[in-house]
Amino acid sequence: MLTIENLIKKFQQPGGGELTVLDVPKFEIASAEQVALIGESGGGKTTLLHLIAGMLSATSGSIRVDNIELTRLSEQGRDRFRAATIGYVFQTFNLLPAFSAVENVKLGMTFGSGRVDSERALDLLDRVGLAERANYRPNQLSVGQQQRVAIARALAGRPKLLLADEPTANVDPASADSVLDLIIDSCRSESIALLMVTHSMDVADRFERIERLEDINRIPALKQS
Numbered sequence: 001m002l003t004i005e006n007l008i009k010k011f012q013q014p015g016g017g018e019l020t021v022l023d024v025p026k027f028e029i030a031s032a033e034q035v036a037l038i039g040e041s042g043g044g045k046t047t048l049l050h051l052i053a054g055m056l057s058a059t060s061g062s063i064r065v066d067n068i069e070l071t072r073l074s075e076q077g078r079d080r081f082r083a084a085t086i087g088y089v090f091q092t093f094n095l096l097p098a099f100s101a102v103e104n105v106k107l108g109m110t111f112g113s114g115r116v117d118s119e120r121a122l123d124l125l126d127r128v129g130l131a132e133r134a135n136y137r138p139n140q141l142s143v144g145q146q147q148r149v150a151i152a153r154a155l156a157g158r159p160k161l162l163l164a165d166e167p168t169a170n171v172d173p174a175s176a177d178s179v180l181d182l183i184i185d186s187c188r189s190e191s192i193a194l195l196m197v198t199h200s201m202d203v204a205d206r207f208e209r210i211e212r213l214e215d216i217n218r219i220p221a222l223k224q225s
């Protein structure tokens, strides 16, 4: 469902010049496959997730998700693609502070199909163990609960691919396990492909497939030029 070929990503540097962060000849994920992505800090893992989500544009090469060639889309086209196809769980949750848990989940639906299904929003909150907290705002929830709302929001638009960038990095160890179970089990039950960045081998060991960025990227983390 994801095929990357000859992907190059360069960034303009603040002081002038360009930095090549990624040179990925080939990387593929099958439908409903679950993959952990590990690698050195600064290697380009978040950059790769942003490219797959269409939040960044590639310098060259091909990224196909669900048979859509992202590199041919305009920025607006990539926004539409992301809303329809991708769920994204951030390290820092990114919930809207003025909205309740259930409103945050419903926002995940308006980005997707555009249709708000209140029953599914409550059902998702129930699934993440927060049915009783549906009307709480993010600052009235614990950190682990906020991440569970963010997971419900990411699933709300029925994505085909869930991208998760260190989703357990900012939650306590006990909540981290339940957050991880929730992501892995929800993707399995809804046949959603999953690509999760993690620094934890304990987390990575829960996955059927572990990829090291260094093995798919020709640019070493410390020698980006």
Ligand SMILES: Nc1ncnc2c1ncn2[C@@H]1O[C@H](COP(=O)(O)OP(=O)(O)OP(=O)(O)O)[C@@H](O)[C@H]1O
Pocket: 011, 012, 013, 014, 019, 021, 039, 040, 041, 042, 043, 044, 045, 046, 047, 048, 224
């Ligand atoms: N917008 C940008 N402009 C310039 N350089 C950038 C930009 N975004 C990222 N970089 C550079 O790209 C490289 C890869 O960053 P990225 O955040 O993808 O790494 P990472 O593997 O996710 O790191 P970590 O594990 O520490 O989160 C870094 O050297 C970073 O400085």
